[in-house]
Amino acid sequence: MSKNLTSRAEDYSKWYNELVVKADLAENSAVRGCMVIKPYGYAIWEKMQAELDRMFKETGHQNAYFPLFVPKSLFEAEEKNAEGFAKECAVVTHYRLQTDPDNEGKLRVDPEAKLEEELVVRPTSEAIIWNTYKGWIQSYRDLPILVNQWANVVRWEMRTRLFLRTAEFLWQEGHTAHATKDEAWEETKLINNVYAKFAENFMAIPVIQGLKTESERFAGAEETMCIEALMQDGKALQAGTSHFLGQNFAKAFDVKFTNKEGKQDYVWATSWGVSTRLMGALIMTHSDDKGLVLPPNLAPYQVVIVPIYKNEEQFDAVKKVADEIIDDLKERNISVKFDKRDTLRPGAKFAQHELQGVPIRIAIGPKDLEDNTVEVARRDTFTKETVILDRINVVVEDLLEEIQKSLFKKALDFRNSHITEVEDFEEFKKVLENKTGFISAHWDGTAETEQKIKELTKATIRCIPLDSKKEEGECVFTGNPSNQRVLFAKAY
Template sequence: MRTRLFLRTAEFLWQEGHTAHATREEAIEEATKMIHVYQKFAEEWMAVPVVVGHKSPNERFAGAEDTLTIEALMQDGKALQSGTSHFLGQNFAKAFDVQYVNKEGKLEYVWATSWGVSTRLMGALIMAHSDNNGLVLPPKLAPIQVVMVPIYKTAEQLAEIVARFEQIAAELRAKGISVKIDDRDNVRPGFKFAEYELKGVPVRLAMGGRDMENGTVELVRRDTLEKETLSQEGLAGHIETLMTDIQHNIFRKALDYRNSMITRVDTWDEFKRVLDEKGGFISAHWDGTVETEVAIKEATKATIRCIPVDAEEEEGVCVFSGKPSHRRVLFARSY
């Protein structure tokens, strides 16, 4: 076990795929499709915004003709490579003699791809959203989406509140929402509140004797820690809508932070200052040479995270060498 938990451990667990194709175009299409599959999962399920781009020749997978990447930004201003998809050309096919019979009955080398994500996505989820109270989990990935905590004085009152919670839980489960009723009698409600904040449960409900009388319930959402008192009537429908709102809010918060941490710089002094004082992604011109890329890394520990797929042509000069450059790339210090 190494020290970067969930990013890289001694047993490195992957989701990985490999494909072989008859044409170059089919393989490129597959590699492109898979990086967008990873982008969709990161953004729509993990609520982590990512930049899709090409790795520089020096950073791409060894033996690949092109490496596509999704790059996320953590709350400490460091980048995290969160998934990659490689167009391998015919390099590995020729090295390992992987051939197929074409329509003319002749042997040809396949065009290959490989793509993968790993347990470092768990690290991305934790570092992108969590706060000083613990985890903040997007509802789509939270194992428990709603936790219910009874507040009671007697065993009879506990039984009454749990029975009402069971009715609400049944309505929520019918909508596909996972629920836990915590009726433990050996810990106080305040301990339970802190425990489920730490675990990142998206919604917490609390109900006491007065709530039973008034037909109300206290609801706290984990993403904002906002508290409100609601009617028990129609509660399941409200929570169903709230799940979507929480998912979107977590993503929006991360996206706003990421966008605020992309800084355009045009000089070497500005590059170093922003990197040391602000961090995040630096959008800067690069002359396209490995020598400059290596020199920048040695001087600052920043690497080219990617050349964004939507990067527009823009004439300029490299921040380090002063040589001509045709587009900006994203630099950052990273995990």
């Protein structure tokens, strides 16, 4: 393992790229824009999945699985959605390879195995799912349908970055069908709340809930709700979206139902998703120049025990104590790893666990055995304390809770101190130059203004916050009247 990370101050982007690779989270693959998620990174994703899945099921959702491929004719059925994704999709045109007669031993596409209709590798599954729902829905009795799927999707992005923007990524996509507009709206909000709770309680990432403007909306949606987070470099990151689709997909796929009054109506829809992008948000919210910092709720293992010893006898004595601690912690549902590798010295192990963000490190050496103590070190603050062996369970349990809370509070303080109310455009540009996060400003509500601000500053409207109070004002760019502040930022 090479020694030092580039510091965040030096080059934030380089720091991020190095950290993802050095902490063994992910790496680029032989396929342009596609990543390999390594076991340590995948273990974090699995914890996210488990918790989200639990929350979805608790709110009445079930999982299902729909095809990877979308026939072109279905793909183009909802016009806006098709337009939105056509420019960045992988297309299957053939179903066989054959030995190339001009290039022995090599394979080429078999020209005779051309598909009659091209298949799009799903960039999102509304089309294939609504085509399926058509067969599931006849009456209001068949509603609501509350289905989620965990899947891979492909968007042919030209500039990719590990976790943040990759051609293939993993996500969950919920697709629900409802008898009424109100119910579909409630679902849209319910899920955005689930996402916000998950981000705050599990990822320790404070988020702002809001609505997207028309130009930032999901292609095919009538409204898009989102949770927006702020990264350490002052850029925003959209961490999850929940779309109210109105009757657009039901109309595109002719999905009608008989309502309680016996009349035919189109079904109301929502869709919602979070992806492996959340890994990027997690990293850029908490980590530091020494490496990854993980909230205990998502750490693959929350505690690592490093034995300090000079000979086998010492190792055995340390291991005996470690085993007892491990048993005790496991009983409290705390995950522990005993790092018994004999190919690395303790210092190198310390550095690796620091780089990989293990929340708590316990070191046990011969001196500790004599004193009946162990050394407990906290990753997020680098503080160490000597703990009496008898109290180790309680101390570790409390400390994990304390770390989880403290990471959230730190991120919240940072975020709150990086929202600047701005009244004129010069100030707007200055705040952006200083990378100081969200700008809360009045906007005249037009797509033109939004577009011009984006062209001039690269800042976009991240959301119209749900909790923003009504307030008369003037648009920061045009001076036209406005009655609400929106949040601008540069974004990932």
